[in-house]
Amino acid sequence: MTNxxxxxxxxxxxxxxxxKVQVLWDxxxxxxxxxxxxxxxxxxAGKTTTLRAVSGVVKPSAGRITLGGQDITRASPSQIVALGxxxxxxxxxxxxxxxxLENLxxxxxxxxxxxxxxAQTLEQVYGLFPRLQERAGQLAGTLSGGEQQMVAVGRALMGCPSVLVVDEPSLGLSPLMTQTVFGALKAVNAEGVSVLLVEQNVGLSLRLANRAYVLENGQVVKTGSGQELLADPAVREAYLAL
Incomplete structure (x- = not known):
């Protein structure tokens, strides 16, 4: 997005x-x-809880989270959004x-x-998702699932984020709509936005990722480049059915 x-x-x-239910450990x-x-x-495994902790919705019981060097561990969601x-x-x-349009x-x-x-950011969002401009006056609840996902991504981008965390964007989408949404995420990342993606489509996410982490039972059990994990026999057997 802009600058x-x-x-x-x-x-x-x-x-x-x-x-009293602990989900994440270390x-x-x-x-x-x-x-x-x-x-x-x-x-x-704890993926969504991790993202909710980052955005301030879930308060950590231990550990530290920083954004651009600033400690956001105990910050409110609005404060964290304001930081980017x-x-x-x-x-x-x-x-x-x-x-x-109102949602965006x-x-x-x-x-x-x-x-x-x-105004400028809205133009950029419409550039990524032309269909949203066509549907600007339509109630969000009447859109298809794929169109609603475009609105959700576009709404986050309207905040001019420097870091974007995305939770299961392909859930319930057709393959074509999945490619559209992922293409937008890749384009945004190419413009400089840092992206942390949680996604059920493991093959697609690993092919796009510079690096990746595997969570099991609330713990990181493996990390490496996207290509390294795509080639890892344990990952292929567990998540790619190969």
């Missing part, structure tokens, strides 16, 4: 959960400035009775820089 310089996201020895992940990093693992984080949540979480504009509301650049 974006990706920041570094560092997760160190993270522990987190819900109430998770450490690094996304270098401008890097595309994938996080893979079975359902229940964008979050595309699992399930999209749109406002169904608001228009596509909400993405720029929490950050002064984004508010000032709103």
């Amino acid at each position: 974006i310089h990706g920041q570094e996201l560092v997760i160190e020895n993270l522990a987190a959960g819900y109430g 998770v450490s992940v690094r996304v270098a400035p401008g890097e595309f990093v994938a996080m893979i693992g079975a359902n229940g 984080l964008g979050h595309v949540p699992e399930g999209r979480e749109l406002f169904p009775h608001m228009s596509v 504009e909400l993405g720029a509301a929490m950050r002064e820089e984004a508010r000032h650049a709103r």
Whole structure:
């Protein structure tokens, strides 16, 4: 997006959960400035909880998270957004009775820089997803699943993020729509935005990623380049059915 310089996201020895149920143990992940990093693992491995901790929705019980060198471990979601984080949540979480344009504009509301650049950023989002411009006045709840995913990604981009965390963007999408959404993520990353992706389509995410982490039972059990993990026999057997 406009004049974006990706920041570094560092997760160190993270522990987190819900109430008395611990989900993450000693998770450490690094996304270098401008890097595309994938996080893979079975359902229940702790991937979504990791992203929620990064965006301030879940408060860690131990560990540290920094964004661009600033400690955000105990920061509120609004403070974290203001520092440059964008979050595309699992399930999209749109406002169904608001228009596509209204949903997108909400993405720029929490950050002064984004508010000032709103018109230009909206043009860029429409460039990535021309269909959203065609549907700008349509209620978000009446869109197809793929179109709603475009709105969710576009809304996060309206905040002019330097780091984008994305949770299961291909869930429920057709192969063609999946390629469209992933193409947009790759384009955004090529412009400098750091990306941390959680995705069920392991083959596609590893092919796009500079580096990747494998989570099992709330712990990082393996890391390497995307290509290294694609060639790893254990990863291929567990996640690629090869």
